[in-house]
Amino acid sequence: MDKPTKVIINCETGEQEVIELTAEEIAELEAAAAQAEADRIAAEEEANAKATAKADLLEKLGITEEEAKLLLS
Numbered sequence: 001m002d003k004p005t006k007v008i009i010n011c012e013t014g015e016q017e018v019i020e021l022t023a024e025e026i027a028e029l030e031a032a033a034a035q036a037e038a039d040r041i042a043a044e045e046e047a048n049a050k051a052t053a054k055a056d057l058l059e060k061l062g063i064t065e066e067e068a069k070l071l072l073s
Contacts, residue, residue, distance in 0.1 A: 003020045003021060003026070004021045004026060004029065005018050005019060005020050005021060006018075006019055006021060006025075007019075
């Protein structure tokens with residue numbers, strides 16, 4: 001696999017320079033990707049927990065989601 005690169009553009013001249021990332025930059029990129037994935041998983045788990053709690057409450061009350069919306073409107 002090719003090493004990741006970055007593009008540096010001089011806005012005054014329009015000159016573009018493609019540079020390979022350093023090992024440190026690659027490590028930072030991988031760490032950021034891992035953190036983003038962990039954040040996505042945490043958000044998904046939180047959403048699932050809220051949906052489960054909502055469904056459990058509706059079942060406990062013996063009403064449907066539509067009926068709950070009518071009560072709260």
